[in-house]
Amino acid sequence: MxxxxxxxxxxxxxxxxxxxxxxxxxxxxxxxxxxxxxxxxxxxxxxxxxxxxxxxxxxxxxxxxxxxxxxxxxxxxxxxxxxxxxxxxxxxxxxxxxxxxxxxxxxxxxxxxxxxxxxxxxxxxxxxxxxxxxxxxxxxxxxxxxxxxxxxxxxxxxxxxxxxxxxxxxxxxxxxxxxxxxxIEPWPGIPERTRGVDRVITTYLRFFGPATPGEVAGFLGTTRKSVLPYWPDDLSEVDVEGRTCWLPEDRLDLLRDPPAPPPVRLLPALDPYLQARDRDLLVPDKAAQKALWRILGNPGALLVDGEVAGVWRARTARTRIEITVQPFAPLDPETRAEVEAEATTIGAVRGAGSVAVRFATG
Known part of the structure; x- marks a missing residue:
């Protein structure tokens, strides 16, 4: 496939x-x-x-x-x-x-x-x-x-x-x-052996697939060699623009015909969606990668029609929160309105009385 x-x-x-x-x-x-x-x-x-x-x-x-x-x-x-x-x-x-x-x-x-x-x-x-x-x-x-x-x-x-x-x-x-x-009470005790690694691998591939054993290993913090003995049997090989990757068989239909992405989402730093190990696929542009994944203090990601289209940060002063969005390319008025609507959700989570959105350039 x-x-x-x-x-x-x-x-x-x-x-x-x-x-x-x-x-x-x-x-x-x-x-x-x-x-x-x-x-x-x-x-x-x-x-x-x-x-x-x-x-x-x-x-x-x-x-x-x-x-x-x-x-x-x-x-x-x-x-x-x-x-x-x-x-x-x-x-x-x-x-x-x-x-x-x-x-x-x-x-x-x-x-x-x-x-x-x-x-x-x-x-x-x-x-x-x-x-x-x-x-x-x-x-x-x-x-x-x-x-x-x-x-x-x-x-x-x-x-x-x-x-x-x-x-x-x-x-x-x-x-x-x-x-x-x-x-944690009660607790069954220290594990006596490794068990269920295949389930964790399958779960990773469900959310971040199609992916490779090396990418699974990166998420777990170990080596590809350590992951391979537990590689599940019920996986399908998928060609992702020339790369051989793997996906659980029961997810193939969704991969073949996925729904169109939502127009805008504001994802926080370390959002699960951003934890995929194939960053070149998620964000091909190297400058955009550098802006999104920093050594310290990662910003959030602006998702527009399925693409990471910019970054954002929030600053709180008393009951007011100011969200600064820095898109990688100019946004049309309709997308800006969607961003402002999404920003109210961030304000609600942080208990802000008011939310202001500023679009930065450069």
Whole structure:
């Protein structure tokens, strides 16, 4: 099956729920994967781009460091299975996820298990991240800690602690900064083996496909070699403008004939749609890529007729929010009106009394 770039983008937009067909957050299939969140309420902004009104109570969802140690909102009931699926399948897999570059004196898989068990005991109640880190550092072998210039102290490796949180059954308190940790009760215990990786791969391919094993590995924070043993059988090969990619068989009909994208959406920084690993397909222009994906402080993305057509930022002053949109090319009056309508959704999420939109140039 051969498809065009435009078909792929329209397919992904539909799978990501950006047509606002779901009535509320409980109907969003996107939670099969999870929604990344930050202190700027990016998850709620991402949900607002997919729902007819801002999301309500998210009590049924849990914030936790999951993929690549980044904070994501997941359904609470999904977490034990996700912990098994993200448990490293080999020593080289564990090393890749931890991004270790030197001998720590302890095998990486053992480091995972030791740290997860210690973390479960170190956080018996709600604790700030600093206190939890100190308790964990005291309980693990010295080789798993390192000198931190920012803290001016020796403590557990940041990535190791983040990756140990899910298998340990430790969640993050939402809307608490700095980070605050709490135990999940009940919790089945530290995973004894890797299980369900194929389901996670299929889920990634559903939302970001057609894609390659290397792109799946990038999302999981590991290597292509570590992903291949779990590659599902029920996938179809798809030619995306000369690239061999893969998609679940049951999504082929939607890929073949996806609905037209909505006219305008304002996606927050780190929106799930922007997490695809094939950035050259999503945003072919290198200058646009540089504007959208920055080393620090990513802006949001302006989506127009299925294309990333610009970036935006918001500034809040008291009860007023000002959204500055910088399109990559001039926008017609009708599209500008759509942008202004979408901006009211951002204002509602952030509790702004009024919203102003400014279109920047250059």
């Amino acid at each position: 051969k498809v065009t770039r435009q078909q792929v983008l329209a397919y992904r937009i539909a799978e990501h729920g950006l047509h606002r067909a779901a009535r509320d957050e409980s109907e969003l299939a996107l939670f099969d994967l999870g929604v990344q969140d930050t202190s700027n309420a990016t998850a709620r902004l991402a949900l607002a781009a997919r729902l007819p009104r801002p999301a309500g109570d998210l009590a049924g969802f849990t914030l936790i460091w999951s993929y690549r140690g980044a904070p994501h909102l997941h359904r609470g009931a999904d977490l034990p299975a996700l912990a098994e699926a993200l448990w490293p399948g080999s020593e080289s897999d564990a090393w890749a996820r931890l991004a270790w570059r030197a001998d720590r004196g302890i095998p990486a898989l053992e480091a995972y298990a030791v740290t997860a068990r210690a973390l479960r005991e170190a956080v018996p109640r709600t604790m700030g991240k600093g206190a939890a880190s100190a308790a964990l550092t005291a309980a693990i072998p010295p080789g798993l800690s390192q000198w931190c210039r920012g803290c001016q102290a020796t403590h557990v490796s940041e990535q190791l602690m983040r990756l140990a949180v899910l298998p340990a059954g430790i969640r993050l308190e939402t809307d608490r900064y700095p980070a605050t940790l709490s135990p």
